[in-house]
Amino acid sequence: MTEATLASAPPADSLFRRNLRDFRSNRLAMASVIVVLIFVIMAVAAPLIAPQDPNETDLFRRLQPPAWIEGGEWAFVLGCDGLGRDIFSRIIYGARISIFIGVAVIVLATGVGILAGLAAGYFRGWVDVVIGRIVDILLGFPYLIFAIGLMAMMGPGLFNIVLALAYKEWVIPCRVVRGETLAVRELEYVEAARALGAGSRHIMWREILPNILSPVIVVSTIRMANVIILEASLSFLGLGVQPPTASWGSMVSDGRAFILEAWWVSTFPGVAILLLVLAINVASQGLRDAFDPRFSE
Amino acid sequence: MSLLQVTDLSMHYQGRQSLVQRLSGNPQSVVRAVEGVSLHVEKGEVLGLIGESGCGKSTLGRAILRLHEPTAGKVLFDNSDVTALSPPALKAMRRRMQIIFQDPYASLNPRRTVAEIVGLPLALHGIAMGDKAREITAQVLERVGLRSSQLDRYPHQFSGGQRQRIGIARALVSNPEFIVCDEPVSALDVSIQAQIIALLLELKRELGLTYLFISHDISVIGYLSDRVAVMYLGEIVETGPVAAVLDNPRHPYTQSLLSAVPEIGAKRAKGRVRLQGDLPSPLNPPKGCKFHTRCPLAIPMCQTIVPVVQTLGEGHQAACHRLDEGLSLLDGAR
Amino acid sequence: MTLLLEVTNLCTEFNTRAGLVRAVDGVSLRVSRGECLGVVGESGSGKSVTFASVMGLVRSPGRITHGMIFFDGRELRDMSPDEMRATRGRDIAMTMQDALTALNPALTVGEQLSEVLIAHDETLPAGRAARRVAIRDKCVEMLGLVGIPSPQSRLAQYPHEFSGGMRQRIMIAIALACRPKLLIADEPTTALDVTIQAQVLELISDIRARLGMAVVLITHDLGVVAEHCDRVMVMYAGQVVEEGPTEQVITQPRHPYTRGLLASIPRPAMRGQPLTPINGQVPDLVGLPPQCRFQSRCPMARPECLVEVPMFDAGPDRRARCLRLEDMP
Numbered sequence: 001m002t003e004a005t006l007a008s009a010p011p012a013d014s015l016f017r018r019n020l021r022d023f024r025s026n027r028l029a030m031a032s033v034i035v036v037l038i039f040v041i042m043a044v045a046a047p048l049i050a051p052q053d054p055n056e057t058d059l060f061r062r063l064q065p066p067a068w069i070e071g072g073e074w075a076f077v078l079g080c081d082g083l084g085r086d087i088f089s090r091i092i093y094g095a096r097i098s099i100f101i102g103v104a105v106i107v108l109a110t111g112v113g114i115l116a117g118l119a120a121g122y123f124r125g126w127v128d129v130v131i132g133r134i135v136d137i138l139l140g141f142p143y144l145i146f147a148i149g150l151m152a153m154m155g156p157g158l159f160n161i162v163l164a165l166a167y168k169e170w171v172i173p174c175r176v177v178r179g180e181t182l183a184v185r186e187l188e189y190v191e192a193a194r195a196l197g198a199g200s201r202h203i204m205w206r207e208i209l210p211n212i213l214s215p216v217i218v219v220s221t222i223r224m225a226n227v228i229i230l231e232a233s234l235s236f237l238g239l240g241v242q243p244p245t246a247s248w249g250s251m252v253s254d255g256r257a258f259i260l261e262a263w264w265v266s267t268f269p270g271v272a273i274l275l276l277v278l279a280i281n282v283a284s285q286g287l288r289d290a291f292d293p294r295f296s297e
Numbered sequence: 298m299s300l301l302q303v304t305d306l307s308m309h310y311q312g313r314q315s316l317v318q319r320l321s322g323n324p325q326s327v328v329r330a331v332e333g334v335s336l337h338v339e340k341g342e343v344l345g346l347i348g349e350s351g352c353g354k355s356t357l358g359r360a361i362l363r364l365h366e367p368t369a370g371k372v373l374f375d376n377s378d379v380t381a382l383s384p385p386a387l388k389a390m391r392r393r394m395q396i397i398f399q400d401p402y403a404s405l406n407p408r409r410t411v412a413e414i415v416g417l418p419l420a421l422h423g424i425a426m427g428d429k430a431r432e433i434t435a436q437v438l439e440r441v442g443l444r445s446s447q448l449d450r451y452p453h454q455f456s457g458g459q460r461q462r463i464g465i466a467r468a469l470v471s472n473p474e475f476i477v478c479d480e481p482v483s484a485l486d487v488s489i490q491a492q493i494i495a496l497l498l499e500l501k502r503e504l505g506l507t508y509l510f511i512s513h514d515i516s517v518i519g520y521l522s523d524r525v526a527v528m529y530l531g532e533i534v535e536t537g538p539v540a541a542v543l544d545n546p547r548h549p550y551t552q553s554l555l556s557a558v559p560e561i562g563a564k565r566a567k568g569r570v571r572l573q574g575d576l577p578s579p580l581n582p583p584k585g586c587k588f589h590t591r592c593p594l595a596i597p598m599c600q601t602i603v604p605v606v607q608t609l610g611e612g613h614q615a616a617c618h619r620l621d622e623g624l625s626l627l628d629g630a631r
Numbered sequence: 632m633t634l635l636l637e638v639t640n641l642c643t644e645f646n647t648r649a650g651l652v653r654a655v656d657g658v659s660l661r662v663s664r665g666e667c668l669g670v671v672g673e674s675g676s677g678k679s680v681t682f683a684s685v686m687g688l689v690r691s692p693g694r695i696t697h698g699m700i701f702f703d704g705r706e707l708r709d710m711s712p713d714e715m716r717a718t719r720g721r722d723i724a725m726t727m728q729d730a731l732t733a734l735n736p737a738l739t740v741g742e743q744l745s746e747v748l749i750a751h752d753e754t755l756p757a758g759r760a761a762r763r764v765a766i767r768d769k770c771v772e773m774l775g776l777v778g779i780p781s782p783q784s785r786l787a788q789y790p791h792e793f794s795g796g797m798r799q800r801i802m803i804a805i806a807l808a809c810r811p812k813l814l815i816a817d818e819p820t821t822a823l824d825v826t827i828q829a830q831v832l833e834l835i836s837d838i839r840a841r842l843g844m845a846v847v848l849i850t851h852d853l854g855v856v857a858e859h860c861d862r863v864m865v866m867y868a869g870q871v872v873e874e875g876p877t878e879q880v881i882t883q884p885r886h887p888y889t890r891g892l893l894a895s896i897p898r899p900a901m902r903g904q905p906l907t908p909i910n911g912q913v914p915d916l917v918g919l920p921p922q923c924r925f926q927s928r929c930p931m932a933r934p935e936c937l938v939e940v941p942m943f944d945a946g947p948d949r950r951a952r953c954l955r956l957e958d959m960p
Contacts, residue, residue: 459912492895
């Protein structure tokens, strides 16, 4: 074999690349991705973007309305809250919390879920029974109440929120992975690998996992939107990130008291939650159509 | 001494049981996929294993390679008992015994390149790494009729026939002596099927391979086998040199199987043996001779007594109560 | 024999992501009353799409671009969807390769059979009770006709309770429920074992003789055609390459593809002799140049084959699409 023949070969077209092409041609999904990216950039570059210090209170600006309403000013575009803090800046910083928790919980849960699901689906037998029972028990608890209970036990804090949500969240990817593993492990290429002398580890990581990753990624994205809502709920209930750290959920909660005289305090963080969650959901729909055509239509 | 000697191999599966069934103490439902099969394959020959779907022929092939753990019996390969090998010894043995699968689509991992798929045995057994492995892979690929420039492509970029060639390359790369060909041409179009059969025979000649060739297609089996074994409901009912079995089938099942194959050429003057009914479920196989429910020659004793294997000629054996009577379904139909 | 189905210059195209695929390219064929036509081809030859087009079953992204389909003196392409629906099932029926997916798993066999009768059978009596009895009797009769034992009790069973061969029989029974003039059997035995396959084919031949209907047998198995069909049509890459009486086509093929196909079939009698496979593979149907489609794999190809080749007469009632027809041994 010469170098020339290798060089002249057309580029390999992997399944992943084909799927990615499908995804890119979906305009609505791409628009959603851009929305999500804007939020991510906001979160990462918060200190550069935020016009004000998010935690600086100024009682003179208490409940100052948005800029386009009588009494507002452009330096505080979306107005100020009950302590006179700039809502726009707080939303930008709040994006950090929402996205960090969303990503952290999903990464943790998906990691655990993949391990447990692969083990259950591949080894079956008692491993499957044990993991299956744990999953069943966890599924029996209402999510939010479970998380509230955990938070009450562990006390508030960013890290504890991630743990409290991941405690149950891993069940979802676990079930997806288990089901897919059960299907894929019976395929001939897995049998072929065994016939060639491959061990369990090789088969699980190299033969099965790459082929079940698509549905897992799709499900994880959908769940991320859910986790962001849950975090907002926890913060709304005062069990989330502690003040004065800005979090969208606690911002909505703070505004409740003035919802009639100063609607903007609750509304704008609420809109932020809606936008991000909607964008993630639409993007995941696109991901699903491109990567896992079985579920679409 | 045969290269492969299978003795009394059985493969039973636990059928699915509901909780109620278990509590009510019902007898276990067991699928007897393979039941007491004995066969041997000589070095350099092709043993054709023929049977209809559900007869257990694929399961037998996999049990021989210990891809499925057999329930009972012995598999001697080159004088070592495959069923008793420790995991590391079994892994080493896998270099020497390989398998080619039926479905050219399901048998290749869609997320790996051809180089990765074919080169896998080299890495697993530490035969070669890196450039050396790539070079060997490329050579094997060329050998099976593909181009080495296709090394970095993915399976979906190939046609069915080409994919089957990739599967063959994967089986060959570790230099095995024995290959189980599990319906390797059944999923292919006729013209492509001929290409693959020609390739398999060519490889066998050049590399001195030994095949256990599993198929439901009598024409294919008859064309490329040296000896034939006919399987029905988990048991081998007739075995022998290809000429003896095809020209002078002695078991009524073999006879009806042969007569069912549509033939090209002058329309056959003789009539047909028509088997009635379907294959019984292996979950609840008939007692006595398993073929008696469909056999036009069945007599009362067939329902209760299992026929023993009788030797009819050089290497030609069959299991039927009425062999001595010299009956033939084909004669009657002519 | 009078003509039942006549297709002239049929073209069916599919707009795929890879480009425009002409799956059926200028196919012409005739089926006489009571005749059995075998249609042979490998996957991608267009044999199934041709008859899906005849049945009006081609859906987007596919479409019939031109051609005429005359059935029993009427142009099917001019029919309204309602007329077409009435014709389908009553006058032309089709069975599919995979009986398990072609039958509705949620309905009993009896329900699926009576559906067809209710939709198409005008001879049913008017009274409600009499109608029900008539339908039931007819269902029992049909199942009996296709050789299902104790049809009465099996009417209430679901498709999954039958074996593969039995399901194929049921599909044939449904297809035959209204005594169609033409039965199109698309790979009726591909999914079945040889012993069962023989049963089903014999059944089709038997019913054809009894009901006097015409049968189109679509298959990839030349052996099946050899035993059951009066005439055969060989398709390759969307075109008919050869047609004629089965016996003649098989013993004396006039197209190199048919010859190659016959030589590719392994036969026990040929042990030890090398097979002569057709080299290469079916061309990609996207953007095919107007030239002989088999030329890239043909052992007899010459430079002059790089033109569009029409069908030539190759003897009485025989035609083949090859420029070198006369040179064929």
